[in-house]
Amino acid sequence: MRIITIGREFGSGGREIGKRLADALGVPCYDKEIIHEVAILHGLSPEYVDNISMKDIQFVYPSTIGRTFGATAYYNNSAITALASQQEVIKKLASQGDCVFVGRGADAVLEAFNPLNIFVYADKDAKLKRCMERATDGETEKEILKQMQRIDKSRAGVRNLLTDKAWGKKETYHLCVNTTGVEIKALVPGLVEYAKSWFEGQGE
Amino acid sequence: MRIITIGREFGSGGREIGKRLADALGVPCYDKEIIHEVAILHGLSPEYVDNISMKDIQFVYPSTIGRTFGATAYYNNSAITALASQQEVIKKLASQGDCVFVGRGADAVLEAFNPLNIFVYADKDAKLKRCMERATDGETEKEILKQMQRIDKSRAGVRNLLTDKAWGKKETYHLCVNTTGVEIKALVPGLVEYAKSWFEGQGE
Numbered sequence: 001m002r003i004i005t006i007g008r009e010f011g012s013g014g015r016e017i018g019k020r021l022a023d024a025l026g027v028p029c030y031d032k033e034i035i036h037e038v039a040i041l042h043g044l045s046p047e048y049v050d051n052i053s054m055k056d057i058q059f060v061y062p063s064t065i066g067r068t069f070g071a072t073a074y075y076n077n078s079a080i081t082a083l084a085s086q087q088e089v090i091k092k093l094a095s096q097g098d099c100v101f102v103g104r105g106a107d108a109v110l111e112a113f114n115p116l117n118i119f120v121y122a123d124k125d126a127k128l129k130r131c132m133e134r135a136t137d138g139e140t141e142k143e144i145l146k147q148m149q150r151i152d153k154s155r156a157g158v159r160n161l162l163t164d165k166a167w168g169k170k171e172t173y174h175l176c177v178n179t180t181g182v183e184i185k186a187l188v189p190g191l192v193e194y195a196k197s198w199f200e201g202q203g204e
Numbered sequence: 205m206r207i208i209t210i211g212r213e214f215g216s217g218g219r220e221i222g223k224r225l226a227d228a229l230g231v232p233c234y235d236k237e238i239i240h241e242v243a244i245l246h247g248l249s250p251e252y253v254d255n256i257s258m259k260d261i262q263f264v265y266p267s268t269i270g271r272t273f274g275a276t277a278y279y280n281n282s283a284i285t286a287l288a289s290q291q292e293v294i295k296k297l298a299s300q301g302d303c304v305f306v307g308r309g310a311d312a313v314l315e316a317f318n319p320l321n322i323f324v325y326a327d328k329d330a331k332l333k334r335c336m337e338r339a340t341d342g343e344t345e346k347e348i349l350k351q352m353q354r355i356d357k358s359r360a361g362v363r364n365l366l367t368d369k370a371w372g373k374k375e376t377y378h379l380c381v382n383t384t385g386v387e388i389k390a391l392v393p394g395l396v397e398y399a400k401s402w403f404e405g406q407g408e
Contacts, residue, residue: 176374177379183406186404187398191401192397193394198394201386201389201391
C-alpha cells in the first residue's frame with residue numbers, strides 16, 4: 001500500500017500539490033471528501049466539521065473518549081466525536097488502496113500504514129501573494145494574514161489531540177517542500193519520482 | 205547555472221546524498237576539496253579548517269573583517285580569515301558550472317546563484333545507527349552522541365557568522381529530506397527529478 005499524506009501551511013499550495021500528485025499517480029486524493037462523509041455520518045454541516053478548532057473542544061468529567069489532559073480531565077463533545085469519526089473514515093479510505101490525503105492529521109492517523117508524509121510550506125510573502133490572487137471576497141492583506149495565522153494555529157491545535165508529533169516541525173515528516181518562488185505544477189514530476197524512490201527505499 | 209547545496213545533520217547521510225546526486229547529474233561535488241584548497245591558500249592544515257568552531261572565533265577591537273556583534277565588536281583571526289577565504293573558493297567553484305556543495309554554508313554564500321538548497325536530517329536513533337556502522341575507532345554510543353551534538357552545534361554556530369537564516373530550520377531550505385528508515389541510494393533518482401523540477405519551476 002502506498003499512501004501519501006500532505007500537511008501544509010495555509011496558502012502554501014499544499015492542496016494543489018496533493019491533487020496534482022494524486023492525478024499524476026492515478027490515485028484518488030481525499031480532502032473535502034472526508035469532511036463530507038463525516039458530516040453526513042453525524043448530521044453535521046460540512047462547514048462545521050471543516051472548521052473544528054480548539055475552541056470547539058470542551059473539557060468534561062468524566063468521559064470515555066479522548067486523551068487525558070492533565071491528570072483526569074477528558075474531552076468529549078460533538079467536535080471530538082466528529083474528529084474520531086473522521087479518523088475512522090481516513091482509515092477506511094486508506095484500506096481501499098493507494099491514495100493521497102491532504103490535511104486532516106492523516107499522517108498521524110495512518111501511522112500503521114507507513115505513509116510517505118510530506119509537509120508543504122512557504123515564506124509568508126509567497127503565501128500572502130497566493131491567497132491574494134485567489135481571494136474572491138475582496139479580503140484585505142490584513143484579513144488574509146489574520147486568517148492564515150488562525151487556520152495554521154487551529155490545524156496545529158487539533159492535531160495535538162491526535163499525536164505528540166508536532167505539526168509543521170520537519171522531524172514529523174519525511175519530506176518538507178518549500179513552494180516559495182516556484183511554480184507548483186513544475187514540482188509535481190519531481191515529487192512523483194521522489195515518492196517512488198522513497199517507497200522503494202523503505203526497509204533498510 | 206544549476207547549483208545544489210546540501211546542508212545536513214551529522215550522521216544523516218547528507219554527504220552520501222551529495223556525492224550520489226552529483227554523480228547522477230554528472231557534475232562535481234565539492235566538500236573536502238574546498239577545505240583542502242583553503243588550507244593550502246593559508247598554510248593551514250585541512251584538519252584545522254575542517255574543525256573551525258565558534259570557540260576559534262575571538263572578538264577583537266577594532267577590525268575590518270566580519271559582521272558587527274552587538275554595537276562595535278568585530279571578530280578577526282586566522283579562523284575568520286580561513287572562513288572568508290572558503291567563501292571565495294566556494295564562489296569561484298560555483299562560477300565554473302553546475303555542481304553540488306556539501307556543507308560549508310554554501311547556501312548562504314551562494315545566494316546570488318539562486319541554488320537549490322536541500323537539508324538532510326534524520327531521527328537521532330537512525331543517525332546513531334549510521335554512525336555506529338561507520339565507526340572505525342571503536343567509539344562508544346555515548347561518544348558518538350556527544351560528537352553529533354558538538355558537530356551540529358558547531359555547524360550552526362559557524363553558519364551564524366554568514367547569515368541570519370538559521371541552520372537546520374526548514375524555512376532556510378527549499379527541500380528537507382528525512383533519511384530515517386530509508387535506503388539513501390534509493391532516494392537519489394527521486395532527488396534528481398525533484399532538482400530538475402525545481403529548476404524548471406523557478407521564476408513564477
